[in-house]
Amino acid sequence: MYFSSDEKANVIIGEAAMNLFNAGQDVNVELLIKELKVMADSEVNEYRLEQMQNARQWLTGFKTIGSRSTSPANWLSRNTGNEPAASASADDIFFRH
Known part of the structure; x- marks a missing residue:
């Protein structure tokens, strides 16, 4: 089974x-x-640690409410191609079927 980094x-x-x-x-x-x-304290795999x-x-x-950065969480969110890249935000989390 293949998993993307997201x-x-x-x-x-x-x-x-x-x-x-x-x-x-x-x-x-x-x-x-x-x-x-x-979990990180006992992990040896560098990629999983990252x-x-x-x-x-x-x-x-x-x-805390209101302390969250508005920059996108690139490791977790992605642009679906249906929207301009500028509209992607850290609130957009997509799950693949």
């Missing part, structure tokens, strides 16, 4: 969410960031 980033956040869920913890931004840090760091940085923008 899908791999989604998978990493999903892994962190499932770890929290399986441990009986709430799944929220703060705990996702902490779980990604715990994805975890990028995911933590992106999630940090959601810690």
